[in-house]
Amino acid sequence: MPEIKKEKKSIRAQYGQTLVELGRENKNIVVLDADLSASTQTAKFGKEFPERFFDMGIAEQDAITTAAGLSTTGKIPFVSTFAMFATGRAWEQIRNTVCYPKFNVKIVATHGGVTVGEDGASHQALEDVALMRLIPNMMVIVPADCNETKQVIKFAASYKGPVYIRLARTNVVDVFDDSYNFDPHKAVVVKKGNDVTLVTNGETLSETLDCAKILEENSIKAEVIHLPVVKPLDEATILASAKKTNKVVTIENHSIIGGVGSAICELLSEKYPVKTLRIGTNDVFGQSGEQRALMEYYGLTAEKLAEKIRGIL
Amino acid sequence: MINQSNELSSDELKEIKDLCLKMRKDILMMIHSAKSGHPGGSLSCVEILATLYSKCMKHCPDWEKDCDFEKRDRFVLSKGHASSTLYSVLCRLGYFPESELKTFRKLGSKLQGHPSCTSLKGVEVSTGSLGQGLSIACGIALGLKLDKNPANVYVLLGDGELQEGSVWEAFMNASHNKLNNLIAFVDRNKLQIDGNTENVKGLEPLAEKLEAFGWNVMEIDGHNPQEIYEAVCVAKTMATPSVIIADTIKGKGVSFMENDAGWHGKAPNDEEYNKALAELEQI
Numbered sequence: 001m002p003e004i005k006k007e008k009k010s011i012r013a014q015y016g017q018t019l020v021e022l023g024r025e026n027k028n029i030v031v032l033d034a035d036l037s038a039s040t041q042t043a044k045f046g047k048e049f050p051e052r053f054f055d056m057g058i059a060e061q062d063a064i065t066t067a068a069g070l071s072t073t074g075k076i077p078f079v080s081t082f083a084m085f086a087t088g089r090a091w092e093q094i095r096n097t098v099c100y101p102k103f104n105v106k107i108v109a110t111h112g113g114v115t116v117g118e119d120g121a122s123h124q125a126l127e128d129v130a131l132m133r134l135i136p137n138m139m140v141i142v143p144a145d146c147n148e149t150k151q152v153i154k155f156a157a158s159y160k161g162p163v164y165i166r167l168a169r170t171n172v173v174d175v176f177d178d179s180y181n182f183d184p185h186k187a188v189v190v191k192k193g194n195d196v197t198l199v200t201n202g203e204t205l206s207e208t209l210d211c212a213k214i215l216e217e218n219s220i221k222a223e224v225i226h227l228p229v230v231k232p233l234d235e236a237t238i239l240a241s242a243k244k245t246n247k248v249v250t251i252e253n254h255s256i257i258g259g260v261g262s263a264i265c266e267l268l269s270e271k272y273p274v275k276t277l278r279i280g281t282n283d284v285f286g287q288s289g290e291q292r293a294l295m296e297y298y299g300l301t302a303e304k305l306a307e308k309i310r311g312i313l
Numbered sequence: 314m315i316n317q318s319n320e321l322s323s324d325e326l327k328e329i330k331d332l333c334l335k336m337r338k339d340i341l342m343m344i345h346s347a348k349s350g351h352p353g354g355s356l357s358c359v360e361i362l363a364t365l366y367s368k369c370m371k372h373c374p375d376w377e378k379d380c381d382f383e384k385r386d387r388f389v390l391s392k393g394h395a396s397s398t399l400y401s402v403l404c405r406l407g408y409f410p411e412s413e414l415k416t417f418r419k420l421g422s423k424l425q426g427h428p429s430c431t432s433l434k435g436v437e438v439s440t441g442s443l444g445q446g447l448s449i450a451c452g453i454a455l456g457l458k459l460d461k462n463p464a465n466v467y468v469l470l471g472d473g474e475l476q477e478g479s480v481w482e483a484f485m486n487a488s489h490n491k492l493n494n495l496i497a498f499v500d501r502n503k504l505q506i507d508g509n510t511e512n513v514k515g516l517e518p519l520a521e522k523l524e525a526f527g528w529n530v531m532e533i534d535g536h537n538p539q540e541i542y543e544a545v546c547v548a549k550t551m552a553t554p555s556v557i558i559a560d561t562i563k564g565k566g567v568s569f570m571e572n573d574a575g576w577h578g579k580a581p582n583d584e585e586y587n588k589a590l591a592e593l594e595q596i
Contacts, residue, residue, distance in 0.1 A: 030459070052459065054490075062448045062482035069452020072387075072438060073460065077452075093445060093479075101430050101439040 008171035014146040016041025018153040023049045032079045034063045040080040040110045064090040071103040083109035083125035098162050099137040106156045112166040113253030114286045114294045124286035130258020132164040133231045139163045140230040144205035145175045151182035168203040187237040193221035197241040200251040201227045210302035242274050249277045256280040277312050319546040329538045332363045337566045339401035345586040347418035351394040353576040357502040357561040362402045364541040374407035386464050387437045391446020392471035393427040400424050408435040444477025451487050454495040469498045473505030476514050487554040488527025496548045497556040502563035504574040528556045535559025
């Protein structure tokens, strides 16, 4: 199990920095934002490459569809805004004009989950992974830390086809060191165990690892699987773990409907039914609050997770 | 092929007229054969597509073989339900054999109900869901400008389609980015499924609205190839994007379909089909 460094870093700043690096390497990288370039950190790219940066204003539908057009001329467009507006407002544009023709558009949405914080329910996307996972040809990735985010963004630029990447607003601790290699085909067994499988991704990975430590104090050995690529799903890694533990818990900063929980339960119910528990927001909207308070309220902190998981063992 | 003056010769006009007749017959045959489709709005834009494809655009029927492919002009059919018009002009200009026309809307066909760029070469982008073609065209125009590519982008919008709010996001975007390589047509046939556009949700004063959005606006007879051609020639000289409001008749060429919203999305039966063909022969 990797040693978690407690220093927290901005995953969004990492995204902005990686875009700049990509922009230097490849003149076909173009970036579109919808009046949130300071928050999404695409402004860094805009400053260095103003001719390849398009602030589309508060017009997400136009941003996504313009990106689709740009992709037909050989450009590799990255479109960024908050997850709520990218996947909610522009869903049909993404379905019909990005995914149906399999255009090479990358949607990197920030502010996924309840940890948007004080802005509250209108800005907290708890459905975005579900909305994107549903669309044919769409790849869905939720990286856990800065190191992985950098690799995921670079992978997206090299992959030909639509990709949705969800980033948290929260600053996150490093889970992976420099030896980590992101593999788009693989779920990552971060900690081995025999008693229960915990499947998670994004900012809840570090909480889940902390939760596993707490469970260990109760002599429960949890296997922790990080699922950066929600679709296409690495079925083999999940099934192998389920066969070992016979108990699978999913943990996500997202609705328990349609996201990681659904993806795992769909797989297990067809191929290897075992006892499951989905932890996330339970078919409710979010609300205003400080990030940590919201994590506690929705049961996503290590202590709250451990309490729930002990309940099913 | 490309005429250098601002006027089409009488031979060229005759050529377009012949092409339009073939296209109208193709459209009716395809929709009759499929027992579904959109005759009204397909017939209203025949002259626009015929003139663009035969006289205004540099394009590549043999796709990637017989022209500078990257520099081809692009066409986006934002009103994707007029797919039969697009398929007919592509077919008649050599993109695919005539025998494929009758597969329109049938299982496994390259000629999907609404255009799919992954199904048929020559279709630049997939369309069908209204309100998106202008944004796509803006994206293409931006990409071409970044590459200093001299190609132009043409987009055809329906008039009812202008009720989609995202279209106006795109109108703003195009003028903001000075996309003078973008030429939009509005097929102003004045009818949508539920009736007259002005009764459903009025568009007028349309020209003034588009001017206020920073576009060069021209109003023409959309069934007159000479006017279509001249407007495109003017548009190519502008520093702003141009929109050509083409006054058209929904169902043009078939008397009982003309100006009748009921023919927006209905196929003719055998009797109606034969009557329509007989009328076209009279023209």
